[in-house]
Amino acid sequence: MIIGLNHFQVVSALLFGLGLLTIITRRNAVAVLMGVELVLNAGLVNLVAISRYQTGGLDGQIFALFGVVLAAAEAVVALAIVLQLFRARRSVDTIDVTDMRG
Numbered sequence: 001m002i003i004g005l006n007h008f009q010v011v012s013a014l015l016f017g018l019g020l021l022t023i024i025t026r027r028n029a030v031a032v033l034m035g036v037e038l039v040l041n042a043g044l045v046n047l048v049a050i051s052r053y054q055t056g057g058l059d060g061q062i063f064a065l066f067g068v069v070l071a072a073a074e075a076v077v078a079l080a081i082v083l084q085l086f087r088a089r090r091s092v093d094t095i096d097v098t099d100m101r102g
Contacts, residue, residue, distance in 0.1 A: 008049035015042035029082045029092040033075065040071050 019038030026032050044064040051060020086092050 005049055005053040008045060008053075012042045012046040012049070015039075015045065027093050027095060029085065029094050030079075032094060033078050033082070036078075037071060037075065040067065044068070 015038050019035045019040075019042060022035030022038065023032055026035065044067045047067070048060040048064050051057065051063075082092055
């Protein structure tokens, strides 16, 4: 059995759907961040697969590498914000973020 572009797109769609479901249904900020990472990884899988099957080059993999670096930087900043939220409210619920007054 040959794995084609459609197989990668199905995996990407499943990752995207699971990430979106996680973002919508979770109140915990760490779980929401994990959902965002799933959505980003779904896009990167799709990018690499399309690049591989359309052009055969490494362009998609190079852009995906930059995407992974960007995701790592985003995770560091987001976790720093979550830590500050925990210090201020002793909770990482996203509901508490809307209640904060400066």
